[in-house]
Amino acid sequence: MTESVRIGLVGAGPWAKMVHAPMIASFPGVAFAGVWARRNEAAAALAEKHGTAAFSSFEALLAACDAVVFAVPPEIQEGLAIRAAEAGRALLLEKPIAGDLAGGERLAAAVEYAGVPSLVALTWRYSPAVRAFIEAANAAEPLGGRGLFVSGGLLAGSPFATPWRLERGPLLDLGPHVIDLLEAAIGPVVSIAAFGDLRGWVSIELGHASGARSSASLCATAAVSPHVAGVEVFGRAGPATIDCVAAAKASDFQVMYGDFLAAIRLGLPAVVDVRHGLRIQRLLEAAERQLQGVAQVR
Secondary structure, three states, X not given: OOOOEEEEEEOOOHHHHHHHHHHXXXXXXXXXXXXXXXXXXXXXXXXXXXXXXXXXXXXHHHHOOOEEEEOOOHHHHHHHHHHHHHOOOEEEEOOOOOOOHHHHHHHHHHHHHHOOOEEEOOHHHHOHHHHHHHHHHHHXXXXXXXXXXXXOOOOOXXXXXXXXXXXXXXXXXXXXXXXXXXXXXXXXXXXXXEEEOOOOOEEEEEEEOOOOEEEEEEEOXXXXXXXXXXXXXXXXXXXXXXXXXXXXXXXXXXXXXHHHHHHHHHXXXXXXXXXXXXXXXXXXXXXXHHHOOOOOOO
């Protein structure tokens, strides 16, 4: 294919401004089709900055693009992404993929039925250093591991202290990154137990299909700058570690968009697609229900 892939952006908040709009506007082989957001003035300002159109309706955006990038809260994303999948558009989704497990199941089913490409923005997975760590961890014959993600993202003044994050806490915001990386490094997660404060410090214990165990600690209200994040794995053949803050580079987003274009143009499978996002959603909901005092794991 030589024609540019027309990509539309949904959302005009911090992540759309900082990452997605600049990437869509500059990525080779991509045409920035336009922006739609629930706040028309925000969409217009972002579109003007990047020389593209602002649409007054989501349907108008869909009609103008081949693929849609989402940068909206999870409970908003699920319904819009289903409509986009039904319209045959490829999807680049935020994590978590939906506001709850039922929404995630509906979205995954819609994507599967439509047969459209999907990719989830679990950004650590697009770092070459993280990918090398996963290979090393797999080769270590893992016995167990631990992950940590501590930030001040929900403190007053942070651009990421958005309503849905303040309401749901670090589990849904930071948890997908750590759980996903522990699973990639050690193997499929088959059990989860969560403890702590849903909006404060969260501790998670994970059981893996191999019998290995791992743990994760999450907090988004700590006065740390920059944030602290990483994973350690210990195995019969040795350890493997990754500092995810040091590993993160601006070029990782180019890798992510390259994977998205490869999925669209060549049909190559995404590293993490909507089905994988649903797996993470299932684990998150089980953990969240435990933290809310509901003794039920699904």
